[in-house]
Amino acid sequence: MGRVARDVSHALRENMVVIPYAQSEGEPNQRENMTSFLKSIDILWADLYPSSTYALNLRDELGLTCPAILFAGGAMPKGAEAMLFPWQPLLRPYDGILFSCKADQDIWRQLTEWSKLKEWVIPLSIDEQIFYPRIVDEQMDIRNKFGIPVHSPLLIFVGRLNIQKNVHALLNILSSVSEEIPNVHLCIIGEEDDIVLGEFKVRNTNYKEWLQQKADELGLTQRVRFVGPRRHSKQTQPAKEASLRQGYV
Helix, strand or coil: CCHHHHHHHHHHCCCCCCCCCCCCCCCCCHHHHHHHHHHHCCCEEEECCHHHHHHHHHHHHHCCCCCEEEECCCCHHHCCHHHHCCCHHHCCCCCEEEECCHHHHHHHHHHCCCCCCEEEECCCCCCCCCCCCCCHHHHHHHHHHCCCCCCCCEEEEECCECHHHCHHHHHHHHHHHHHHCCCCEEEEECCECCCCEHHHCECCCCHHHHHHHHHHHCCCHHHEEEEECCCCCCCCCCHHHCCCCCCCC
16 A cells, blocks of 8 residues: 555554554464454554455454454445455444545445444545645746746646556546646656556556556657655655555554
8 A cells, every 4th residue: 555554554653552463374373473463452453455354353263352443445446345245244333444535435335235333534644744835946946857847737646656546547638638728737756566456357567658658649748747756755654664554553
């Protein structure tokens, strides 16, 4: 989950102690280590992907009472299949599910006839050391650095360069917008990853290269800037604590 996991983890630390658990399935002493971990925490934080199954199964098998908060993340548009099918017997009325937007909650309510899980909608957190209003001089410096004309309207995409994000559709939108606003530019911020779109059996191989080719075919090469990931120069938290995708709280 990359950036999202780091920012959510950082936000959680404002009000609680976060203890990551990142041991891979099948490693020596997995059951012993997970049992010790589950007995030491007050709340189990898990995502809706299959990697969370082991912890939920073990919680049930050991009869532990720590509630689970399930982070919907990007699983709702994909049907939350891991949760709705294998997990139903493992969930309890005092567990909860956290959505990052109302749209995801609406999907959940369409997928389920009834649910006793507690529900929360909390927008994704951001790192204010990176994302904050710039003064005019800083804005001009950034535009100059990436060759963006000073007075051109600027559209910005921030996220993983992955076919899951449908960035190619954004290029089609830019093409249409440019017919009305000829000097519009698009800045694409983020790094390419290798996460597949399993539901459609699509890999993310060479996605950035394909986007660049598509921009060229649409005559948008001079209007699109791929600036890569933007990270703060200071590491706000240890790397080993950054991932919630393979761990729990």
